[in-house]
Amino acid sequence: MHTEIETKCVRDGWNPKSGEPRQLPIIQSTTFPYATSDDMGKLFDLEAEGYFYTRLQNPTNDAVAAKICALEGGAAAMLTSSGQAANFYAVFNICENGGHFIASSSIYGGTYNLFGVTMKKMGIECTFVDQTLPLEELEKYIKPNTKCIFGETITNPTVNVLDFEKFAALAHSHGLPLIVDNTFATPINCRPFEYGADIVTHSTTKYMDGHGVSVGGCIVDSGNFDFAAHADKFPGLTTPDDSYHGITYTEKFGKGAYITKATAQLMRDFGSIQSPQNAFYINLGLESLHIRMQRHCENALAVARYLKENEKVAWVHYPDLEDDENHVLAQKYLKNGSCGVLAFALKGGREKSIKFMDSLHFASIATHVADSKTCLLHPASHTHRQLTEEQLAEAGIPADLIRLSVGIENAKDIIADIEQALNNI
Numbered sequence: 001m002h003t004e005i006e007t008k009c010v011r012d013g014w015n016p017k018s019g020e021p022r023q024l025p026i027i028q029s030t031t032f033p034y035a036t037s038d039d040m041g042k043l044f045d046l047e048a049e050g051y052f053y054t055r056l057q058n059p060t061n062d063a064v065a066a067k068i069c070a071l072e073g074g075a076a077a078m079l080t081s082s083g084q085a086a087n088f089y090a091v092f093n094i095c096e097n098g099g100h101f102i103a104s105s106s107i108y109g110g111t112y113n114l115f116g117v118t119m120k121k122m123g124i125e126c127t128f129v130d131q132t133l134p135l136e137e138l139e140k141y142i143k144p145n146t147k148c149i150f151g152e153t154i155t156n157p158t159v160n161v162l163d164f165e166k167f168a169a170l171a172h173s174h175g176l177p178l179i180v181d182n183t184f185a186t187p188i189n190c191r192p193f194e195y196g197a198d199i200v201t202h203s204t205t206k207y208m209d210g211h212g213v214s215v216g217g218c219i220v221d222s223g224n225f226d227f228a229a230h231a232d233k234f235p236g237l238t239t240p241d242d243s244y245h246g247i248t249y250t251e252k253f254g255k256g257a258y259i260t261k262a263t264a265q266l267m268r269d270f271g272s273i274q275s276p277q278n279a280f281y282i283n284l285g286l287e288s289l290h291i292r293m294q295r296h297c298e299n300a301l302a303v304a305r306y307l308k309e310n311e312k313v314a315w316v317h318y319p320d321l322e323d324d325e326n327h328v329l330a331q332k333y334l335k336n337g338s339c340g341v342l343a344f345a346l347k348g349g350r351e352k353s354i355k356f357m358d359s360l361h362f363a364s365i366a367t368h369v370a371d372s373k374t375c376l377l378h379p380a381s382h383t384h385r386q387l388t389e390e391q392l393a394e395a396g397i398p399a400d401l402i403r404l405s406v407g408i409e410n411a412k413d414i415i416a417d418i419e420q421a422l423n424n425i
Ligand SMILES: *Cc1c(COP(=O)(O)O)cnc(C)c1O
Pocket: 082, 083, 084, 085, 087, 108, 110, 111, 152, 156, 181, 183, 184, 202, 203, 204, 205, 206, 215, 216, 217
């Protein structure tokens, strides 16, 4: 449809026909009635397409999923109630009881817990790996029952950049799909399918919403991974589903197989749906995503440079800094800039960090990142406090790390606030 990403942000998804609402309508209805019993029956057999109950699909949600799908360059997509639900469904759709998968140890704390603790109780084993290891080392973790590889484009909160080429090689040489959480980069700054990822997930709660008003998630499938070619590994997609009169997803839905299964089975049974009202907010956020990402990156770079020069600052990590350890990867995969999040630490440890955070005027302490207002967090005492010292070290999260999410205020004001707080310690 539209070739340029900025136009897709504004125009894709909802395409009103003559006389229809120009803005995306919020279809606030649980149900969709049909004239005949036969019409309805076909929907339940997945023989016909159509809406019948919002737990499975809703037109507002589908329009927003279609926009995100277009932004990522995917084949099919679905919204979920949260980023957590998106990551759970993305893996569980192909990795069940008895299965194993590999994830980078630097991923978001909530996902780490989901994979390492909760999914373990379901009989699914996750091996966390240091994502900087060479390919030969990473390959040693692959097992006969491994089903997928998982990473984040830019890790939260350590802002490390995924080496797509290495991870795609790891996955594809073993007949496995690569799943990438693209929350921090957004499709404005990185489209993981262009670098070999097969499935992308998002916490739309972050930049996509962009204003901190609604929790949500999204899964996009590129349609590129050939599940049928590795049929023995993915029986859920390649053998008949008894709960739908024996249809086989890969045969019936082709490139839509993965998302259709996630909708028809997981959404049906777990029900982590997005609300149409929240989908509407996500859509508003998406319309300005391209402009906001640019400003987030400009501001974050200005703040990173300022912090780097300040003698009270111990270290700064931001992939767009020329001397950052991730800069080479950022130049390769994040040509337009990375994101608005950076990590840094103050000299003098925890005590000084807390004094600093408490001295800020408008940069607030919030368990959030990636919205218009600058905020910050100390993972070791907030988001990651459930991790042991060992797990913190394994996830590469220094106890002194402060995660700063730079907003789209004027950079001068953001730096002035940081400066007065630094002067106060
Ligand atoms: C926030 C976040 C999640 C979880 O998303 P929710 O919408 O809070 O459930 C997953 N991955 C990353 C990278 C995140 O930043």
